[in-house]
Amino acid sequence: xxxxxxxxxxxxxxxxxxxxxxxxxxxxxxxxxxxxxxxxxxxxxxxxxxxxxxxxxxxxxxxxxxxxxxxxxxxxxxxxxxxxxxxxxxxxxxxxxxxxxxxxxxxxxxxxxxxxxxxxxxxxxxxxxxxxxxxxxxxxxxxxxxxxxxxxxxxxxxxxxxxxxxxxxxxxxxxxxxxxxxxxxxxxxxxxxxxxxxxxxxxxxxxxxxxxxxxxxxxxxxxxxxxxxxxxxxxxxxxxxxxxxxxxxxxxxxxxxxxxxxxxxxxxxxxxxxxxxxxxxxxxxxxxxxxxxxxxxxxxxxx
Amino acid sequence: xxxxxxxxxxxxxxxxxxxxxxxxxxxxxxxxxxxxxxxxxxxxxxxxxxxxxxxxxxxxxxxxxxxxxxxxxxxxxxxxxxxxxxxxxxxxxxxxxxxxxxxxxxxxxxxxxxxxxxxxxxxxxxxxxxxxxxxxxxxxxxxxxxxxxxxxxxxxxxxxxxxxxxxxxxxxxxxxxxxxxxxxxxxxxxxxxxxxxxxxxxxxxxxxxxxxxxxxxxxxxxxxxxxxxxxxxxxxxxxxxxxxxxxxxxxxxxxxxxxxxxxxxxxxxxxxxxxxxxxxxxxxxxxxxxxxxxxxxxxxxxxxxxxxxxxxxxxxxxxxxxxxxxxxxxxxxxxxxx
Numbered sequence: 001x002x003x004x005x006x007x008x009x010x011x012x013x014x015x016x017x018x019x020x021x022x023x024x025x026x027x028x029x030x031x032x033x034x035x036x037x038x039x040x041x042x043x044x045x046x047x048x049x050x051x052x053x054x055x056x057x058x059x060x061x062x063x064x065x066x067x068x069x070x071x072x073x074x075x076x077x078x079x080x081x082x083x084x085x086x087x088x089x090x091x092x093x094x095x096x097x098x099x100x101x102x103x104x105x106x107x108x109x110x111x112x113x114x115x116x117x118x119x120x121x122x123x124x125x126x127x128x129x130x131x132x133x134x135x136x137x138x139x140x141x142x143x144x145x146x147x148x149x150x151x152x153x154x155x156x157x158x159x160x161x162x163x164x165x166x167x168x169x170x171x172x173x174x175x176x177x178x179x180x181x182x183x184x185x186x187x188x189x190x191x192x193x194x195x196x197x198x199x200x201x202x203x204x205x206x207x208x209x210x211x212x213x214x215x216x217x218x219x220x221x222x223x224x225x226x227x228x229x230x231x232x233x234x235x236x237x238x239x240x241x242x243x244x245x246x247x248x249x250x251x252x253x254x255x256x257x258x259x260x261x262x263x264x265x266x267x268x269x270x271x272x273x274x275x276x277x278x279x280x281x282x283x284x285x286x287x288x289x290x291x292x293x294x295x296x297x298x299x300x301x302x303x
Numbered sequence: 304x305x306x307x308x309x310x311x312x313x314x315x316x317x318x319x320x321x322x323x324x325x326x327x328x329x330x331x332x333x334x335x336x337x338x339x340x341x342x343x344x345x346x347x348x349x350x351x352x353x354x355x356x357x358x359x360x361x362x363x364x365x366x367x368x369x370x371x372x373x374x375x376x377x378x379x380x381x382x383x384x385x386x387x388x389x390x391x392x393x394x395x396x397x398x399x400x401x402x403x404x405x406x407x408x409x410x411x412x413x414x415x416x417x418x419x420x421x422x423x424x425x426x427x428x429x430x431x432x433x434x435x436x437x438x439x440x441x442x443x444x445x446x447x448x449x450x451x452x453x454x455x456x457x458x459x460x461x462x463x464x465x466x467x468x469x470x471x472x473x474x475x476x477x478x479x480x481x482x483x484x485x486x487x488x489x490x491x492x493x494x495x496x497x498x499x500x501x502x503x504x505x506x507x508x509x510x511x512x513x514x515x516x517x518x519x520x521x522x523x524x525x526x527x528x529x530x531x532x533x534x535x536x537x538x539x540x541x542x543x544x545x546x547x548x549x550x551x552x553x554x555x556x557x558x559x560x561x562x563x564x565x566x567x568x569x570x571x572x573x574x575x576x577x578x579x580x581x582x583x584x585x586x587x588x589x590x591x592x593x594x595x596x597x598x599x600x601x602x603x604x605x606x607x608x609x610x611x612x613x614x615x616x617x618x619x620x621x622x623x624x625x626x627x628x629x630x631x632x633x634x635x636x637x638x639x640x641x
Contacts, residue, residue: 117321117324120321121320121321121322121325121328122325122328124321124575124617124620124621124624125613125616125620126575126578126579126620127576128576128580128582129578129597129612129613129616130328130613132598133332133601133613134332134335136600136601136604136609137335137606209447213447216449217449217451217583220449220451220583221583221586221601221602223598233449236451240455240587243459244458244463244470244471246463248459251455252456252459255449255452255455255456258449258452259444259447259448259449262448262449263443263444263447266443266444266446266447267443270439270443
């Protein structure tokens with residue numbers, strides 16, 4: 001009995017440890033961004049003509065790139081994009097998606113079906129490719145990257161919101177609130193929205209990690225940004241040719257930063273899946289329609 | 304009306320609507336661009352008569368709705384326009400590249416499934432042990448892994464450092480000429496042509512991109528298999544079977560059987576979206592498939608090609624979902640008979 005309790009506690013500590021570690025990693029990136037200008041002698045743009053593509057050393061712990069710029073400074077500088085772009089896209093996605101989902105969930109009927117089928121149709125194009133095509137169409141700039149990712153993630157939040165509202169609608173207390181004569185705005189603001197918050201917030205880390213991946217993919221292919229930014233995907237693209245020649249650090253270190261940052265977000269998402277509100281299969285941003293809690297998926301087929 | 308007929312009509316209607324949404328999405332892409340779309344369709348500097356022809360063809364001087372109708376008709380006819388870069392019809396260019404992409408995806412899905420099912424099953428049986436946590440940790444890491452980074456890491460180790468993998472220069476060594484096309488797969492065609500040197504080269508070129516994609520597929524699928532297995536293992540019939548002291552193999556069969564629909568659905572969803580990941584991997588390995596074609600078209604703002612690529616990727620996803628629906632239906636009929 002006591003043994004079992006101890007085991008459970010240990011398990012809990014371990015699981016929380018994952019989420020805690022993830023938060024520490026993200027905070028570490030944020031602290032590094034803030035501290036870099038004062039704590040690190042090499043600015044991200046400064047060229048050191050004496051050491052071009054220099055291997056990692058004490059002077060340049062992560063080496064230098066083809067222009068003799070310190071890679072550590074550039075990787076840290078690139079974290080700004082990793083924070084800003086997903087956050088901005090998420091804000092746009094929730095602002096657009098949540099009202100749509102609310103309307104579909106409350107309205108039901110033809111509006112609900114129309115939105116559902118429209119999202120299903122758009123969802124046929126792999127979201128990564130559609131996001132990239134949108135940016136290619138609007139022209140390369142970070143603002144367009146945010147818009148493209150935000151639009152596609154709005155679908156995810158609209159679906160989550162709609163499912164949540166439908167589920168709440170069938171619960172007694174909403175029925176009671178309606179019967180008590182609450183006006184619609186009060187019903188939505190006081191009774192519905194607060195109960196959907198957990199679900200919406202729970203979706204955030206996974207969507208942030210997706211956004212980060214899309215941003216990097218665009219940078220890597222050369223769609224999103226002009227040359228010479230410190231966005232990690234773009235840094236990897238510039239480092240690739242040197243990687244084949246043996247100077248791997250210019251591409252691999254920004255890549256590892258991407259992996260650690262994205263990994264932290266994924267771990268957060270996982271721990272929310274495990275302990276947070278149960279989610280239906282509305283995920284994403286692609287293939288993510290997986291239910292880790294082990295409930296059967298509702299497959300969304302073509303018909 | 305009879306029920307099956309009505310169900311069929313409904314499905315047909317939904318299918319048409321989805322197709323319309325996809326075509327509209329593709330149409331809007333060109334409406335969205337910052338520069339006037341006729342310029343983009345004809346390249347940055349179209350000749351005057353070329354430009355006039357484009358305005359005429361696409362009805363660019365007409366209202367947007369008319370343009371959309373014309374665009375839809377063109378798509379229905381299979382006219383996806385010409386790439387301004389090569390001047391060739393987009394549809395032909397895409398069709399020529401489909402076998403390369405399909406070959407890559409097919410092997411990757413197979414290998415990914417071969418990795419994910421045993422791993423996921425083992426993790427489910429070892430629930431919450433160190434083994435389970437390792438598998439889950441690796442899968443979460445795999446999901447966070449950008450596909451192009453994995454490709455580059457594999458290339459660094461196996462091409463640059465160990466020198467046992469060939470250079471990322473496409474589907475066959477650059478000193479060899481591709482085999483006569485039969486199936487479109489260089490490996491299979493070389494075997495048919497009994498050209499062992501070409502076959503070996505084609506196989507060697509396949510290894511790293513396939514491993515990259517298979518690991519990407521495997522990461523997500525492992526978590527899915529594990530979750531589906533766990534759900535089955537809570538079911539009363541499984542608990543009973545376990546209490547009877549059945550062997551691990553029997554228990555696996557029982558749970559796996561119940562988990563199969565979930566795994567199938569996950570596999571279908573993943574395959575449908577796999578083209579995005581495949582495109583990035585093709586880009587790294589200069590594979591010359593549809594995905595690389597699409598990404599290059601985007602980077603060069605070659606819009607007819609981008610639109611064609613978006614339509615084809617949606618069609619691919621739709622086919623995947625249809626295949627899945629069909630398999631499920633057949634499985635259901637078998638269950639009903641049994």
